[in-house]
Amino acid sequence: MQTKTSTDFSTIVKARRSVRVYDQNHAFDHSSVERALKLAILAPNSSNMQLWEFHRIKTEEKRKELARCCLGQSAARTASEMVVFVTRHDKWKKRAAFNLDLVKKAYDNAPNEKKARQAVSYYQKLIPMFYRRDWTGLSFLLKKLAVFLIGIKKPMIREVSAAHQKVVMHKSAALAAMTFMYAMKAEGYDTCPMEGFDSKRIKKMLKLPKGTEINMVVSCGKGLPEGIYSERVRLPFEEVVKEEK
Numbered sequence: 001m002q003t004k005t006s007t008d009f010s011t012i013v014k015a016r017r018s019v020r021v022y023d024q025n026h027a028f029d030h031s032s033v034e035r036a037l038k039l040a041i042l043a044p045n046s047s048n049m050q051l052w053e054f055h056r057i058k059t060e061e062k063r064k065e066l067a068r069c070c071l072g073q074s075a076a077r078t079a080s081e082m083v084v085f086v087t088r089h090d091k092w093k094k095r096a097a098f099n100l101d102l103v104k105k106a107y108d109n110a111p112n113e114k115k116a117r118q119a120v121s122y123y124q125k126l127i128p129m130f131y132r133r134d135w136t137g138l139s140f141l142l143k144k145l146a147v148f149l150i151g152i153k154k155p156m157i158r159e160v161s162a163a164h165q166k167v168v169m170h171k172s173a174a175l176a177a178m179t180f181m182y183a184m185k186a187e188g189y190d191t192c193p194m195e196g197f198d199s200k201r202i203k204k205m206l207k208l209p210k211g212t213e214i215n216m217v218v219s220c221g222k223g224l225p226e227g228i229y230s231e232r233v234r235l236p237f238e239e240v241v242k243e244e245k
């Protein structure tokens with residue numbers, strides 16, 4: 001049985017398209033972006049580390065600069081606002097401390113609870129082990145060895161390299177971007193996710209430190225019919241959805 005909520009959600013999902021031309025004469029309501037971002041930060045994210053940041057590009061001057069970084073794509077050139085989704089590995093210690101603080105409070109209230117003890121150990125030991133990087137590569141070798149040894153007896157995460165850290169952060173940032181795009185559609189606006197950009201120039205424009213990465217740029221605005229370039233086509237459901245028997 002379909003509930004009203006699920007019907008509303010499927011309407012939004014079906015109505016969202018990547019729109020490449022926006023109405024530049026439309027009086028865009030920038031507060032819609034704030035509301036949508038407030039929903040985006042509720043997206044699931046790895047270990048609640050929230051190694052993400054969302055940079056709003058609103059002024060005409062900055063939008064023009066970012067559109068140039070987005071290789072002059074019309075989805076960027078005609079946008080009323082753009083949001084740059086950024087991953088922030090450099091913040092892992094701060095975000096681990098934020099979580100540790102929370103779980104320690106829970107632990108102080110119930111020191112005998114196994115779950116509370118495990119949560120403290122998770123943010124105190126496991127998370128630093130995963131996110132720590134060093135230029136010699138030694139910590140990676142130690143991690144690989146630890147994972148191998150633990151993995152002999154029980155299921156264990158195998159992906160522990162710097163590249164895997166990036167994958168983890170980008171997954172979470174992309175989920176926030178998706179939540180944002182649906183929220184914008186619910187606000188009556190259109191979006192286009194973009195990965196066609198010069199990340200080096202965007203990082204310079206946003207004055208981002210080393211170790212940060214651009215996940216996606218999402219342009220927003222009131223879409224024009226010509227902004228939808230083609231019919232939406234997807235592979236047959238059976239080709240991509242597999243039921244394990």
Ligand SMILES: Cc1cc2nc3c(=O)[nH]c(=O)nc-3n(C[C@H](O)[C@H](O)[C@H](O)COP(=O)(O)O)c2cc1C
Pocket residue numbers: 016017018019020073075192193194195196197216232
């Ligand atoms: C990670 C990602 C990067 C994308 N980059 C671009 C881009 O740089 N420029 C663009 O016009 N569309 C871009 N798109 C939009 C896709 O082309 C679009 O989602 C796809 O064709 C399906 O169409 P739909 O979103 O309308 O369903 C991107 C989409 C994703 C998910």
